[in-house]
Amino acid sequence: MLPWSWGTGLALHCIVPTITLTALGWAAIAVVGIGGFIPGSAVSPLLAIAPFAAAALVAPAATSAVRGPFPVETLISGAESSSLILVIWLVVAPVLAAIIANIAFSILRPTLEQGITAATLNAAMFLTAATLGVISWLATRKAPD
Numbered sequence: 001m002l003p004w005s006w007g008t009g010l011a012l013h014c015i016v017p018t019i020t021l022t023a024l025g026w027a028a029i030a031v032v033g034i035g036g037f038i039p040g041s042a043v044s045p046l047l048a049i050a051p052f053a054a055a056a057l058v059a060p061a062a063t064s065a066v067r068g069p070f071p072v073e074t075l076i077s078g079a080e081s082s083s084l085i086l087v088i089w090l091v092v093a094p095v096l097a098a099i100i101a102n103i104a105f106s107i108l109r110p111t112l113e114q115g116i117t118a119a120t121l122n123a124a125m126f127l128t129a130a131t132l133g134v135i136s137w138l139a140t141r142k143a144p145d
Contacts, residue, residue, distance in 0.1 A: 007141040010065055014058045014135065021054035042112045045120040049108060052127035053101060059134035060096040066141045100130045 004012070026047060033043040070089050076082075108123040 005139070007066075007139040010062055010141070011135045011138045014055070014062050014138075017058045017061070018051070018055045021058060022051045025050040025054060039113050041115045045108060045112060045116050048116060048120055049104070049123055049127070052124045052131070053104060055131040056100045056104065056127040057097045059131045059138070060093045060100070062138055063093045063096070063134070066138060096134075100127065104130075 029038075029043060029046045029050065032038050033040065038046070067089070070086060104123045104127045107126060108119050111117045111119040
């Protein structure tokens with residue numbers, strides 16, 4: 001047995017994907033910064049916010065593991081809404097991650113060309129709060145049947 005609960009173990013499994021996504025984000029920011037596709041002053045805020053954004057994108061993805069498998073009985077019941085339920089089942093995590101990322105980027109975007117500003121801190125705090133909210137919810141979950 002592991003020394004932590006199922007939910008805590010699930011939250012801990014978010015660490016490696018977050019580190020990987022952060023590294024990929026930093027590499028992409030470096031490439032577009034060196035290529036001149038974004039202003040040089042925008043590179044530092046983007047590099048600063050990348051770990052927070054990566055964590056905010058990875059945490060909702062872990063919600064798929066919490067749900068367990070889709071109940072096949074729902075699909076074979078013949079109900080007209082069963083296919084809609086399946087689509088909703090599949091898109092909840094990506095939609096949650098997209099909403100979180102778009103809110104943070106809308107906070108950061110107006111001041112991106114000014115370097116690291118209060119908006120960078122505000123976006124980082126929002127992403128941290130969203131990530132901690134999802135992770136704390138994950139940590140309280142029980143293993144699916």
